[in-house]
Amino acid sequence: xxxxxxxxxxxxxxxxxxxxxxxxxxxxxxxxxxxxxxxxxxxxxxxxxxxxxxxxxxxxxxxxxxxxxxxxxxxxxxxxxxxxxxxxxxxxxxxxxxxxxxxxxxxxxxxxxxxxxxxxxxxxxxxxxxxxxxxxxxxxxxxxxxxxxxxxxxxxxxxxxxxxxxxxxxxxxxxxxxxxxxxxxxxxxxxxxxxxxxxxxxxxxxxxxxxxxxxxxxxxxxxxxxxxxxxxxxxxxxxxxxxxxxxxxxxxxxxxxxxxxxxxxxxxxxxxxxxxxxxxxxxxxxxxxxxxxxxxxxxxxxxxxxxxxxxxxxxxxxxxxxxxxxxxxxxxxxxxxxxxxxxxxxxxxxxxxxxxxxxxxxxxxxxxxxxxxxxxxxxxxxxxxxxxxxxxxxxxxxxxxxxxxxxxxxxxxxxxxxxxxxxxxxxxxxxxxxxxxxxxxxxxxxxxxxxxxxxxxxxxxxxxxxxxxxxxxxxxxxxxxxxxxxxxxxxxxxxxxxxxxxxxxxxxxxxxxxxxxxxxxxxxxxxxxxxxxxxxxxxxxxxxxxxxxxxxxxxxxxxxxxxxxxxxxxxxxxxxxxxxxxxxxxxxxxxxxxxxxxxxxxxxxxxxxxxxxxxxxxxxxxxxxxxxxxxxxxxxxxxxxxxxxxxxxxxxxxxxxxxxxxxxxxxxxxxxxxxxxxxxxxxxxxxxxxxxxxxxxxxxxxxxxxxxxxxxxxxxxxxxxxxxxxxxxxxxxxxxxxxxxxxxxxxx
Ligand code: MN
Numbered sequence: 150x151x152x153x154x155x156x157x158x159x160x161x162x163x164x165x166x167x168x169x170x171x172x173x174x175x176x177x178x179x180x181x182x183x184x185x186x187x188x189x190x191x192x193x194x195x196x197x198x199x200x201x202x203x204x205x206x207x208x209x210x211x212x213x214x215x216x217x218x219x220x221x222x223x224x225x226x227x228x229x230x231x232x233x234x235x236x237x238x239x240x241x242x243x244x245x246x247x248x249x250x251x252x253x254x255x256x257x258x259x260x261x262x263x264x265x266x267x268x269x270x271x272x273x274x275x276x277x278x279x280x281x282x283x284x285x286x287x288x289x290x291x292x293x294x295x296x297x298x299x300x301x302x303x304x305x306x307x308x309x310x311x312x313x314x315x316x317x318x319x320x321x322x323x324x325x326x327x328x329x330x331x332x333x334x335x336x337x338x339x340x341x342x343x344x345x346x347x348x349x350x351x352x353x354x355x356x357x358x359x360x361x362x363x364x365x366x367x368x369x370x371x372x373x374x375x376x377x378x379x380x381x382x383x384x385x386x387x388x389x390x391x392x393x394x395x396x397x398x399x400x401x402x403x404x405x406x407x408x409x410x411x412x413x414x415x416x417x418x419x420x421x422x423x424x425x426x427x428x429x430x431x432x433x434x435x436x437x438x439x440x441x442x443x444x445x446x447x448x449x450x451x452x453x454x455x456x457x458x459x460x461x462x463x464x465x466x467x468x469x470x471x472x473x474x475x476x477x478x479x480x481x482x483x484x485x486x487x488x489x490x491x492x493x494x495x496x497x498x499x500x501x502x503x504x505x506x507x508x509x510x511x512x513x514x515x516x517x518x519x520x521x522x523x524x525x526x527x528x529x530x531x532x533x534x535x536x537x538x539x540x541x542x543x544x545x546x547x548x549x550x551x552x553x554x555x556x557x558x559x560x561x562x563x564x565x566x567x568x569x570x571x572x573x574x575x576x577x578x579x580x581x582x583x584x585x586x587x588x589x590x591x592x593x594x595x596x597x598x599x600x601x602x603x604x605x606x607x608x609x610x611x612x613x614x615x616x617x618x619x620x621x622x623x624x625x626x627x628x629x630x631x632x633x634x635x636x637x638x639x640x641x642x643x644x645x646x647x648x649x650x651x652x653x654x655x656x657x658x659x660x661x662x663x664x665x666x667x668x669x670x671x672x673x674x675x676x677x678x679x680x681x682x683x684x685x686x687x688x689x690x691x692x693x694x695x696x697x698x699x700x701x702x703x704x705x706x707x708x709x710x711x712x713x714x715x716x717x718x719x720x721x722x723x724x725x726x727x728x729x730x731x732x733x734x735x736x737x738x739x740x741x742x743x744x745x746x747x748x749x750x751x752x753x754x755x756x757x758x759x760x761x762x763x764x765x766x767x768x769x770x771x772x773x774x775x776x777x778x779x780x781x782x783x784x785x786x787x788x789x790x791x792x793x794x795x796x797x798x799x800x801x802x803x804x805x806x807x808x809x810x811x812x813x814x815x816x817x818x819x820x821x822x823x824x825x826x827x828x829x830x831x832x833x834x835x836x837x838x839x840x841x842x843x844x845x846x847x848x849x850x851x852x853x854x855x856x857x858x859x860x861x862x863x864x865x866x867x868x869x870x871x872x873x874x875x876x877x878x879x880x881x882x883x884x885x886x887x888x889x890x891x892x893x894x895x896x897x
Contacts, residue, residue: 150196151203153177159206160215167212171238175216178237182227190298197291198222204287208324208482214280217245221284224250248281249288282318286327289315293334308338323451326481329388336390347389354409355386364462365412372428380425381415410461414471419444422455422471429469433459436466444476451479544595552597557616560587561607564599565620572620573627574601588614606631633673635784636680642806643679643779647686653694663692682781763820764788766895770820772873777806792896819848819869822876823895825855827863829888834862838889841882842868847875861890 153176160167179198186194202218216238223229224246235243293311296304312335319328337344362384373380387395387409396402414425422444429435439458447453454472461467472480544552544563552566560580565572577600578587591597609628615621648655660672667684669675678684691697761777764786769775774790778798785806788795798804828834835852842849851867870876876894883892 150193151199156199156202156206156215159203160212163206163209164212171212171216172219175219175238178229179219179223182223182229184227186226188295188298189300190295194222194226197295200291200294201284201287204290205283208283208287210280210283213242213245214283217242217249217280218284218287220246221249221288245278245280245284248278249284252281252285282322286315286319286322286324286331290327290331293331296334296338304338308335311335312339323479324482325452329391332390333388336393340393343393344389347392351386351389351392351409358410358463358465361461361463361465361467362410365410365467368432369412369414369429372432373425376424376428378416378421378424378428380421382412383415384410384412387411410465410467412467412469413477414469415474415477416471417473419473422473425471426455426457429457429459429471433461435459439468444472454480542591542593542595544591544593544597547596547598554591555616558591559614559616560585560589560591560597560599561611561615561624562617562620563591563597565615565617565623567599569619569623571599571601572623573607574603574605575599575607576602576605587611633677636677636782637673638676638680639779639781639784640676640679640681642785643686643781643804644676644689646779646804646806647690648693651690651694651697653690653697659693660689663689666692680781761785761787764792764794764896766823768821768896770822770870770873770876771810772876775808775810777808779804779806789896794896819871821850822868822870824866824868824880824883825863825891825893825895826866826883826889827861827891829890830858830860830862831888834888835864837886838866838883841886842866842879845875845879845882847879865895 153173156176157167157169157172160172161169176199180195183194183198188194188197198219198221201221202215205214205218220229220234220238220242223234224231231243231247234246289311292307296307299307311331316328316331316335319325319331366382366384369382370380373382392409414429416422416425436458439456441456443452443454443456453476454470456468456470458466458468542554542556542558544554546552546567550567552563554562554566560578561572561575564575564578575587578585578589579598579600580589580591580595582596582598607624607627609624612621612624612628615624644660645655657672660675664671664675667675667678667689669678669684675684675689679686679689761784763769769787769789769792775787776790776795777785777787778795779785785808787808826838828838839849848869849866850869851865853865853867854862855865856863868879870879880892880894883889
């Protein structure tokens with residue numbers, strides 16, 4: 150284990166002004182805090198923060214960063230607190246250690262969707278101060294170097310995460326050595342066979358080309374010095390993972406892989422770089438199309454260099470990179486190089502500020518700003534090439550929460566991903582502020598706002614629209630529950646009515662007592678069975694009240710007609726009110742919409758507990774006096790009280806339900822009505838009718854010509870209106886037209 154003075158010496162070697170007292174204090178504090186803790190390898194735990202600090206001294210980082218490295222696991226793994234670190238080392242260091250503690254927890258999560266969210270948190274944490282990232286990467290590098298001590302089942306996940314997140318991030322920050330080492334260890338763990346094959350072949354090639362590297366190194370150095378140029382020429386083999394990636398990308402075998410060797414030529418000035426290039430191109434034949442000038446157009450992570458490929462002495466392709474010393478520093482250390490050097494000067498402790506003019510940092514800052522604003526993460530996803538995310542889209546809630554969804558996902562999936570309750574009550578959505586259909590496919594960066602209504606239950610058709618398993622399962626569940634609830638409510642109405650008509654007491658306790666007899670598991674099941682029509686109300690009644698006499702016997706007393714409350718006059722039409730439940734005046738008041746409250750069942754469009762439908766062929770419109778007819782398995786059908794169809798139900802009074810309209814005046818919903826119209830058989834009369842209906846905002850659904858006499862047409866027009874007032878206005882205006890002879894309403 151590195152001694153205290155050794156670490157301090159490593160720092161003062163490149164930074165003579167380093168705060169030695171700070172480093173000593175951090176060393177002692179961390180060592181004491183970790184005490185007798187050990188790592189998986191059996192080493193004292195403190196060896197880990199110490200090695201992390203050592204890696205950062207290789208990157209020549211400032212003393213505060215080295216101190217943070219020593220302290221980085223204390224809050225998480227020991228009894229140290231943020232307050233204690235603040236008081237001993239200052240708030241700046243305390244904040245950095247806390248930042249590392251936060252992102253450390255991210256490592257524990259492996260679920261892909263969660264990783265996306267965690268990646269965002271990681272980026273946000275490091276955007277505050279890039280030193281958090283530098284320590285984090287060094288921490289990960291040391292953990293990777295000691296990965297073989299970890300239990301085997303844990304290695305894969307750690308290696309995967311390194312390959313998917315930390316190595317690309319190191320690359321993005323321009324830290325190439327760090328990136329390559331992370332990748333190689335992860336590659337070895339994840340694909341040991343491929344790793345072994347490639348390294349075996351490399352050993353083989355090294356044997357065959359023993360002199361190649363030396364040959365090129367000496368030839369080039371000589372040529373350059375002949376022209377009075379001092380340069381450092383260094384050859385190296387490519388790393389196993391970078392070879393593997395190239396083989397995969399180009400779908401070629403190892404034998405065909407040519408440029409396994411790379412040379413780096415380091416010179417003093419930019420001008421010298423181009424002169425070296427000239428020397429190289431006159432010494433060896435070059436491979437066309439392989440020349441790249443990253444000096445005039447640097448890469449996004451600040452990388453600058455000239456690349457060219459030559460055909461070497463034994464016909465191998467050899468890549469050469471030409472750059473200045475300071476370019477080389479950026480190439481090797483990336484953002485860390487900027488952290489220390491600004492215009493060739495030592496940056497000292499204000500490392501975070503000095504990194505600000507560096508492009509890698511700019512990228513980081515821009516990316517995190519976009520993420521924080523809930524703007525498009527597309528760019529960073531494309532740029533970082535995190536394979537993990539390619540089959541996903543990232544959307545945001547209005548509050549900026551990131552939701553990762555599979556490609557092809559819709560706002561319905563989004564709603565369920567946020568919360569099942571939100572999915573179940575979703576009625577619409579806004580995508581990027583605009584109302585959009587729920588079938589809209591979401592794209593990266595979309596901001597999705599879900600519009601909800603507490604009365605909503607998800608329509609079963611959504612199951613086919615949703616793509617996520619979570620949404621589909623929740624929709625199925627909610628549909629089942631809602632159908633069951635509707636049948637239950639329907640069954641309850643049917644039973645109450647049958648019991649009341651038989652003048653027998655009704656209670657849940659009574660039903661409870663006959664569950665076994667009727668083979669039902671619960672009262673809810675029993676009610677649903679009656680609602681579905683699987684169980685007859687008469688059977689339930691007889692079971693609950695064994696003394697109950699058959700209905701026919703009971704009805705054989707007074708004739709059915711007398712059981713009805715009297716016939717009433719209303720708009721010249723006769724209508725009937727069922728007996729028993731309500732008195733006729735109240736029913737009439739309800740039917741007229743006059744009564745605020747009553748025993749009547751409010752009808753709200755097509756919603757409510759019981760499935761409600763309107764009678765076909767000219768149903769009721771709001772304002773009509775109405776009655777509902779209960780049908781097991783179908784629910785409640787609403788008829789206008791004047792409807793001739795009601796005759797059919799005369800002898801089934803238990804099915805009649807008093808209902809009243811409960812429609813909001815502003816409800817945009819329309820209701821179907823049917824008119825029977827006779828008009829003169831002359832040009833333009835049909836046009837007149839259509840015009841009147843159109844001018845009054847009525848929708849014509851259908852026109853059927855019934856009779857076409859020489860002088861008159863008779864036709865049936867189906868139209869949709871808001872209410873009775875609306876319908877009457879249309880009827881009156883039609884009647885006022887000279888070529889319209891009669892208009893009457895038809896009720897099915
Ligand atoms: Mn650590």
